[in-house]
Each structure stands twice: as structure tokens, then as C-alpha cells.
Amino acid sequence: MDKALITALIVALVEGLKRRGLAADYAPLAAIGLGIVLSLLNFSFFGGPTLAQAIVQGIIMGLSAVGLYQVGRAGWLALRRWPKRGGH
16 A cells, blocks of 8 residues: 555544544544554555564654644645635
């Protein structure tokens, strides 16, 4: 499975966990944990790097998912504050 797809899946899963009651403070830990689990599943089904490399890739994908979410949220909030045209 592609690493970009796994990263997007982590973002979606963490958002689902937050909507089910996960405190936002624990979202980065959940993302890293999910990254490791999904990377290990990817390793077990498709092979590839060593086990240690799969764990490190999982951590990196989890951290990437956290950063992707934060950048997307900051962009969304900035767009909402942008002045509307038409003088209203």
C-alpha cells in the first residue's frame, strides 16, 4: 500500500476517533500508534523493508498525518477569516 494512502487513512481514522470522544491532546499519540500498526500490517502483507524500517516508517507516517491535519486546519481557519468581497 502506498505511504501517502496510509497517511491519509491515519488522518481519517484519528478524526473518527476524535469524534467518538478521543481528547485532542491524545490525537498525535493515536496517529503515531496507528501509523506503526498500519505500517506493520503493510509489512506483513506486502513485505518490503525490515521490521525496524517498517516501525520507523510508521512513526514518520503518523507524524506526517498530524502535520497534514494541522496545516489543513490552519488553512481552513485562515480562509474563514478572509474578508469577503462586496463590502459586507
